[in-house]
Amino acid sequence: MSRQPDVTLTQLRYFVEAASALSMTKAAEELRVAQSAVSAAIAQLERQVGTALFIRRHARGLVLTAAGEELLRDARGLLAHVGEVLDAARGRGDEVRGHIKLAFMITLVPFVLPDLLAELGANYPELEVEVLELEAGAVSDALRSGTVEAAVTYDLGLGPGVAREVIAEVPPYVILPPGHRLADQPEVRLGELVGEPMVLLDLPHSRDYFRDVVATSGTPPWIAYRSSSVEAVRGMVARGLGYSLLNQRPVLNGTYNGGHVEARPIADDVPALSVVVAWMESIRRSARARAVTDTVREVVQRLRSATWGGRPTPP
Structure with missing residues (x-):
């Protein structure tokens, strides 16, 4: 041997x-x-x-x-597990304390992270939270490499071996320039936008999702402009450079450049994105990770109706 x-x-x-x-x-x-x-x-x-x-x-x-x-x-993973074993032996297995490193999908950061950190700080003062703001593909890499213990992200590109809990289903919506011919309608059908320029949120996996949503109209989008910044996309729409689709919805319609956009629901039956907390199936979830998941769920459900107008997740 x-x-x-x-x-x-x-x-x-x-x-x-x-x-x-x-x-x-x-x-x-x-x-x-x-x-x-x-x-x-x-x-x-x-x-x-x-x-x-x-x-x-x-x-x-x-x-x-x-x-x-x-x-x-x-x-x-081994060191994290050893810490959990020792905490359990000391009768502290359910205590939420220590350090946790999270990956956060960059487009969710401004909507979820401030409230999440505030509530974790108030409820778990012995918990230290470190956050990496990443694109969808990098979120999966961070989980698989063990760089982070958990991730708050859209269910995009996570791949096999990743466990996830769906927190909310967030449908896409249309943003239009002020004075657009469809801005007076309560809802917009994607077929009504055929032939108009689109400003694409150009992030890995997200770009494919938005293209596929527009293509449900029967015509692929005419992508005139693109940006990896949500606020840059909103600013270009505000200046009349095209329409766009987004999922996360600010409470206010104003943009950084002083303009504003008109946000309208999509009348068609289009796929929503799932907001999830994700972790590797092979890693036992710590009390820290469970506390983060519970708090994310509370924060997202509270913000959902105010910002996204999304549909609640079935229990």
Whole structure:
């Protein structure tokens, strides 16, 4: 029987910190230990594993090898699980405390994040929340790499192996320039916009979703302008450069450039987007993650009618 590597939790913690910072020096500063201790622990870990985990570049930091990337993903999950086991042994398994790192879909950030952080801070003062604002594809990558414990996002591009809880269904709506010929209608049919220029919210996965929604009219969209910024899209519509589709809806119709847009529901039966909290199926959810999920659900359901006019999620 082959001998198992004698790897310690300290070695794994030092490795994760160095891999996250891509620097032994920064890892030592964060851990408040000597750099020599970090270097020695990682060198010993590499000997135990039997392969290099980093490419050392003098004065230019570290680069993870393929083995290092794989170990980083698993080590993060292992250390998180150890923390949960120890909390349970101390009778603190249900306490919401410590540090949690979340990925947030960038278009949801201004609508959900402020209230989420305020409520988590009020209800769980011992919980430290770190947020990465990412596009849809990067959200999936962050979950799979173990960079984040959970994600608040649309159900776009998450792929297999990702568990999710649907918080709300958010239908798309049309925004029109002021004075548009359809602005007096309470609802707009997509067929009425055929032949008009569209300003596309150009983000991975989102762009395909909006194209597919418009294509339900039987005619693909004429995309005249595009931007990865929701507010830039709204500003271009306000200046009469075209119409657009969005899901997240501000309470006010004003734009950053001093204009305004007219928001109208879509009369056609078009697919909504699901707002979800997501996590890896292979990772046991911590009390921290469960608290975040519960709070996100409360925040989104409260904001849904005020901002999106979305449909509630069935219990």
